[in-house]
Amino acid sequence: VVYEQDGVFIHSSCGKNDDQDSLIAGILRVIEKENEVVVDWRPLDETLDTSNILWAGKDSSSVVEWTQTPKEKCSRGADRPSSYEAEWDMVTTVSFKKKPHSNGDATTHANGESKWSFLFSLTDLKSIKQNRKGMGWSYLVFCLKDDVKLPALHFHRGDSKLLIKCLEKHVALDESPDHERVLLVKTQKSLSQSFENLLDEPSYGLLQKLKRDPYTVTMGRFSKVTNYIFDSFRLSDPSNQRRPPSEMADLINDTIPGLKINQQEEPGFEVITRIDLGKQPEVSRREPVSAEEWAKNMDSEGRILDVDYIKRSIFKGGLCHTLRKEAWKFLLGYFPWNSSKEERANLQKRKTDEYFRMKLQWKSVSEEQEKRNSRLRDYRSLIEKDVNRTDRTNKFYEGEDNPGLILLHDILMTYCMYDFDLGYVQGMSDLLSPVLYVMENEVDAFWCFVSYMDQMHQNFEEQMQGMKTQLIQLSTLLRLLDSGFCSYLESQDSGYLYFCFRWLLIRFKREFSFQDILRLWEVMWTELPCQNFHLLLCCAILESEKQQIMDKHYDFNDILKHINELSMKIDVEYILCKAEAISMQMMNCKELPQAVSEILGIESSSVTLDSDTGEDESGAELSCPTSLYQSISTPVIAANGTRDSTQQMSETQSLTPA
Numbered sequence: 001v002v003y004e005q006d007g008v009f010i011h012s013s014c015g016k017n018d019d020q021d022s023l024i025a026g027i028l029r030v031i032e033k034e035n036e037v038v039v040d041w042r043p044l045d046e047t048l049d050t051s052n053i054l055w056a057g058k059d060s061s062s063v064v065e066w067t068q069t070p071k072e073k074c075s076r077g078a079d080r081p082s083s084y085e086a087e088w089d090m091v092t093t094v095s096f097k098k099k100p101h102s103n104g105d106a107t108t109h110a111n112g113e114s115k116w117s118f119l120f121s122l123t124d125l126k127s128i129k130q131n132r133k134g135m136g137w138s139y140l141v142f143c144l145k146d147d148v149k150l151p152a153l154h155f156h157r158g159d160s161k162l163l164i165k166c167l168e169k170h171v172a173l174d175e176s177p178d179h180e181r182v183l184l185v186k187t188q189k190s191l192s193q194s195f196e197n198l199l200d201e202p203s204y205g206l207l208q209k210l211k212r213d214p215y216t217v218t219m220g221r222f223s224k225v226t227n228y229i230f231d232s233f234r235l236s237d238p239s240n241q242r243r244p245p246s247e248m249a250d251l252i253n254d255t256i257p258g259l260k261i262n263q264q265e266e267p268g269f270e271v272i273t274r275i276d277l278g279k280q281p282e283v284s285r286r287e288p289v290s291a292e293e294w295a296k297n298m299d300s301e302g303r304i305l306d307v308d309y310i311k312r313s314i315f316k317g318g319l320c321h322t323l324r325k326e327a328w329k330f331l332l333g334y335f336p337w338n339s340s341k342e343e344r345a346n347l348q349k350r351k352t353d354e355y356f357r358m359k360l361q362w363k364s365v366s367e368e369q370e371k372r373n374s375r376l377r378d379y380r381s382l383i384e385k386d387v388n389r390t391d392r393t394n395k396f397y398e399g400e401d402n403p404g405l406i407l408l409h410d411i412l413m414t415y416c417m418y419d420f421d422l423g424y425v426q427g428m429s430d431l432l433s434p435v436l437y438v439m440e441n442e443v444d445a446f447w448c449f450v451s452y453m454d455q456m457h458q459n460f461e462e463q464m465q466g467m468k469t470q471l472i473q474l475s476t477l478l479r480l481l482d483s484g485f486c487s488y489l490e491s492q493d494s495g496y497l498y499f500c501f502r503w504l505l506i507r508f509k510r511e512f513s514f515q516d517i518l519r520l521w522e523v524m525w526t527e528l529p530c531q532n533f534h535l536l537l538c539c540a541i542l543e544s545e546k547q548q549i550m551d552k553h554y555d556f557n558d559i560l561k562h563i564n565e566l567s568m569k570i571d572v573e574y575i576l577c578k579a580e581a582i583s584m585q586m587m588n589c590k591e592l593p594q595a596v597s598e599i600l601g602i603e604s605s606s607v608t609l610d611s612d613t614g615e616d617e618s619g620a621e622l623s624c625p626t627s628l629y630q631s632i633s634t635p636v637i638a639a640n641g642t643r644d645s646t647q648q649m650s651e652t653q654s655l656t657p658a
Contacts (some may be wrong), residue, residue, distance in 0.1 A: 003030035003166040007157030008041065010116055024116055028153060030166050037170045039142070040119035041153060118150055122171050128183040130160070140164075275480060275591050280581040285573055286317035294323055302341025304330070315528040318519045324438045331525035332435075332451040334444070348443070355443045358417040359410065376416070379424045383412045386429040394514055396437050407436055411446045418450060425460040428453070430509045434517055459505055470504045471497055473599045474535050480596050481539055481582060485546045493556045499563040500538050507534060516572040523576060529583045531601030540578035541570060 008028040026043045120142070129141040138160040142150045153160075164183070167173065172186035293313070297305050304310060319327050329335040334351075335344050362376070370377055387409045391397045397404045411432060416423045432449045439445040458466025474497055479486045489495045502510060507524070509517055524534055545566070549559060586592060587602060 001029050002032050002037075002169075003163060004028070005155070005158060005163065006044070007155070009154045009156055010041075010151045011154055012116070012151075026116075028163070030163070032170075037122045038119050039122065039125075039167075042117045116151065120144060120150070122167065125171065125185050127176070127185065128164070128167075128173070129179075130181045130183070132181065275589065275593070277481070277585040277589050280578075281584050283577040283581045283584070285577060286313070288318045288320045289313045289323060289327075290320050291323050294327065302344070303339070304337055307337045311526045311528055315523055315526040318522055321518075324518065324522065325440070325444075328435070328438055328448060328522065328525075329444065331522060332448045333454075334447045334451055351447050352443045355414065355446055359414045361417045362413050375420075375423065379416045380413065382426055383409055383416075383424050383429070386426055387412070390429040391433045391437075391514065394433075394437065397433070404436065407442050407445070408432060411436065411442060411449060414446060415449065415453070419453070422457065422460060427460065427506050430506045431456060434509075434514065434521065437514075438518065456507070467501065467504060470532075470535065471500070473532060474500060474504075474538050476593075476595050476599060477535055478539055478542060480586070480593065482543060482546065485542070485550070488550050489559070492554065492559060494559050499560050500542075503538055503541075504534070508537070511567050511570055512572055513568060520572055520576070529580065530587070532599055533579065533583065535599070536579040536582050537575060539582055540575050541566070543582075544575070544578065 004027065006025075006027045008026055010024045010026065012024055024043055026041050029040045031038050031040055124144050124146075125142060126145045126147075127143045129143065131137075131139045137154045137156055138158075139152045139154040140160050140163070141152045144150070155163075164173070173183040174186050176182040176184050289310070294310070297310055299305055314327070314331070329344075330337055335347070339347070365373070365376065370380075387405050390408065396402075397408070408429060412424055412429060415428070431452055432445070435448050435452065436442075436445040439448060456466075458464070458469075475486070475495070478497070486495065489497070508520060512520060520537075524537075527533075530536075545562065548554075549562065552558070554562060583600070586596065586600060592602070
């Protein structure tokens with residue numbers, strides 16, 4: 001409860017008499033829930049248990065009466081899952097019906113609630129009408145988006161200004177140009193509103209949430225995609241018809257400055273001329289690098305002899321789990337690849353001292369100090385909430401008072417001291433959890449996490465420039481790989497690829513099992529075979545699902561639902577093989593567009609320019625990195641999972657055109 005005021009009356013017979021019987025005294029509250037901020041008014045004889053407040057999406061805006069049955073009340077707690085996804089489930093256990101207004105004395109329903117009781121979400125608020133200054137009691141009239149006007153609330157014991165100030169923390173209010181007594185809720189056009197449209201989340205509330213925690217908004221809403229998501233695009237269309245792709249593209253481009261994903265004006269029109277990439281080569285995976293193989297590649301001082309070989313081997317097969325604790329420190333940049341064992345020990349000693357100095361900074365903040373530091377309070381609150389719901393099914397984090405949870409909390413708090421400007425954004429706990437699981441050491445986990453966050457920093461910045469850039473780059477790669485599929489997605493208003501947002505935000509953490517994520521991340525950290533390999537992983541997943549999406553004529557809603565339901569069903573080894581094959585296709589292409597070459601970091605003596613620039617093209621051969629595909633004499637695992645211990649993996653295919 002962020003605001004509470006008693007002595008707020010409804011005048012049920014305004015203008016007739018001043019008899020007390022015509023005045024209904026009540027309590028007005030503003031209640032901040034996980035996904036909503038609601039305004040609630042109840043007569044004094046009613047008690048309000050805020051934990052039981054539920055509301056039903058778009059139908060919650062009018063004066064309502066509860067129709068929750070005793071059975072529903074009893075079953076609610078048992079039905080809700082215990083995982084931290086539960087709070088994002090669509091609430092369907094309570095239904096509402098709109099209540100027509102009528103004058104007269106307050107009556108009480110059989111369920112014990114006055115017919116005058118009401119609550120509404122701030123996201124349904126359209127305007128607030130105020131009384132004239134100096135004219136009796138201060139009062140407010142709330143008008144909702146469906147043009148329902150709620151009964152005037154008269155403030156007999158104080159001013160309504162405090163309520164307005166409270167509401168302005170959650171919605172933007174502007175004085176109406178036509179009526180000085182009317183405050184209008186401003187329409188927000190921003191990155192978060194585009195996600196509001198996509199995810200069926202009320203607009204300004206989501207704007208505030210997305211600024212603070214893209215994790216909650218993105219993972220939360222994608223966790224339960226329902227059949228009416230697309231309805232949010234139709235709200236302003238009286239004909240209830242779908243907006244054309246061009247209008248959808250304009251909406252997205254307006255709401256996200258800098259996001260320019262090409263939309264086709266007519267079927268068959270290609271922004272980038274169709275380029276034949278050739279057939280995807282067959283790719284095999286090898287066994288994980290063993291501790292013995294790792295040790296053989298170190299000299300007497302503990303220096304790695306052949307860094308390129310080790311990286312190639314990890315890319316092709318990953319690491320055995322016992323080796324991860326050491327190897328991840330190199331992959332993440334905590335340990336320099338050319339360092340000796342003694343140099344690494346000295347580094348760890350210095351980093352340990354530095355870590356505990358930063359940890360002491362927040363540990364030594366008193367309660368009185370923290371009361372005057374709102375940012376630190378906010379960071380701590382978000383961290384405590386996230387820690388209690390991160391990977392709790394994993395044995396390393398399960399149970400109450402788990403030491404793993406304490407370490408998770410302390411590392412994230414210390415990171416706020418390391419980078420106070422960024423602090424903590426929801427989603428970071430997802431990135432730290434596997435690192436801490438592998439390191440089993442607070443200091444090592446912290447510095448590895450710092451290195452990982454250096455890569456991911458832009459994903460969590462308020463402007464989310466990193467996310468915008470990656471979505472544009474992914475669209476460019478997918479168009480080159482399969483322009484027909486891109487055309488289909490655009491025809492279904494899905495060309496902006498927002499269904500990949502969660503993949504990119506936390507690097508597939510929620511798409512694969514915990515053990516598969518360990519494998520996937522260590523492969524990506526090799527930075528082979530090119531830059532932005534994670535975008536090729538996205539392409540591989542989408543290409544694998546293309547047939548089903550197109551054959552079954554999936555629309556916008558179906559595509560979102562289908563992509564969401566892939567979670568925990570993707571074969572990591574198959575996708576790694578396919579993404580590598582796509583990278584080889586593009587590296588072998590002698591007419592690779594310059595934009596694609598820059599995304600993948602492929603150096604070339606002369607790369608063809610994008611066809612829409614109108615500049616001359618060159619047929620010069622492409623110079624690509626070949627080190628990855630040098631012969632590695634190790635047992636391999638084919639894409640189908642079968643092992644051939646005698647087969648020698650020879651990836652010496654020519655990377656330049658014949």
